[in-house]
Amino acid sequence: SYVLTQPPSVSVAPGKTARITCGGNNIGSKSVHWYQQKPGQAPVLVIYYDSDRPSGIPERFSGSNSGNTATLTISRVEAGDEADYYCQVWDSSSDHYWVFGGGTKLTVL
Amino acid sequence: QVQLVQSGAEVKKPGASVKVSCKASGYTFTSYGISWVRQAPGQGLEWMGWISAYNGNTNYAQKLQGRVTMTTDTSTSTAYMELRSLRSDDTAVYYCARSIFSPDGTFDYWGQGTLVTVSS
Numbered sequence: 001s002y003v004l005t006q007p008p009s010v011s012v013a014p015g016k017t018a019r020i021t022c023g024g025n026n027i028g029s030k031s032v033h034w035y036q037q038k039p040g041q042a043p044v045l046v047i048y049y050d051s052d053r054p055s056g057i058p059e060r061f062s063g064s065n066s067g068n069t070a071t072l073t074i075s076r077v078e079a080g081d082e083a084d085y086y087c088q089v090w091d092s093s094s095d096h097y098w099v100f101g102g103g104t105k106l107t108v109l
Numbered sequence: 110q111v112q113l114v115q116s117g118a119e120v121k122k123p124g125a126s127v128k129v130s131c132k133a134s135g136y137t138f139t140s141y142g143i144s145w146v147r148q149a150p151g152q153g154l155e156w157m158g159w160i161s162a163y164n165g166n167t168n169y170a171q172k173l174q175g176r177v178t179m180t181t182d183t184s185t186s187t188a189y190m191e192l193r194s195l196r197s198d199d200t201a202v203y204y205c206a207r208s209i210f211s212p213d214g215t216f217d218y219w220g221q222g223t224l225v226t227v228s229s
Contacts, residue, residue: 033215035154042204042219043146043154054217086154090212095171097210098144098156 002091004101011107012077020104022070022087030089032070034063037103038083046085047072074106082108111135113143113205113220120226121195128191129223131205138186139163144208144216145179145190147201157203159210160188168210195227 005023012018022032032050035043045054047063050070060075074081087101116130131143145157158169160179167179178191188205203223206216 031213035216042222043206043216044219045215045217048215048217049213088154088216090214092212096156097159097168097170098214100154100156103153 001094001096002089002099004087004089004099006085006087006101006104008102009105009107011109012074013109014077014079016077018074018077018081018106020072020074020085020106022072022101023068024070024089025068027068027070027089028066030065030091032063032065033088034061034072035086035088036081036083037086043086077106077108079108082106111207111218113207113218115203115205115220115223118224118226120228122229123196123227125195125227126191126193127195127225128189129203129205129225131188131190131220133162133186133188133207136207138181139183141207142210143179143181143188144206145177146204146206146216148204148222149198149201152201157190159208161210162186162188166210192225195225197227199225200227201225 034047036046037043050065051063062073084103086103112134114132139162142161144159160167162181180189205220207218208214
C-alpha cells in the first residue's frame, strides 16, 4: 500500500517560516491535501490540490508538490498555528483509497 | 453554512456493535458523499470508507470489510456508520467528513467527532 512519510515534529519560532514535508513514491503525480488539527478538535482542510487554499485560510499557508516530496509552508508563524498537520492523497491501488501521512506536530517556540 | 453534527459518545463491550450518526445541513445532501475517518488515542487519521449520498454506493477500507456498514437516510440528510464485533483497538474518535469519491476529492467539512470506547 502507498505510504506517506512525515516528520513527527517541527519546531519554529514565532514570525519564522515552518516547512512540513510529506514524502511518498512519485507523490508529485498525485493531488496532495493538508489538514490542520488542534487538540480536541476535528481536522480542518488548509491546502487542497497541492497549493490551493480554502476560503478563510490565511495566505500564510501555502503548498507545493514535486518529485517524491510535498511541502506545506507556513510563513510568519503564529502561536495559533501550533497543531498537528496531516497530508493526504488518493491511491486506488492501496487498501485504503485515501491515505494519510502519520502527522507532524508543529511547535511554536 | 455547511454543518455535520454527530451523535454522542458511546461505551461498548468487546464483541458488541456501535452505530454512529452524522446529520448534514447547509448543502444538498445527495450532491456529495460522506467519508468516515477514525483516530485512535494519540494516533493519526485512518480512512474507514465512503458512501454516496446520491445512490448509496460504498467503498470500504479492506481491513474493515465485513465489520463495517455505512448507510444514509436522505429524508433526514443523515449518514450512519455501524461497526460490529468491536475490539479494544477500535477505541477511537470517529469522524464523518463530506467528500467526493475521486482522486480530487477533499474532506472539506468534518463532524465534531464521536468517541467510541471499547472496554470490558
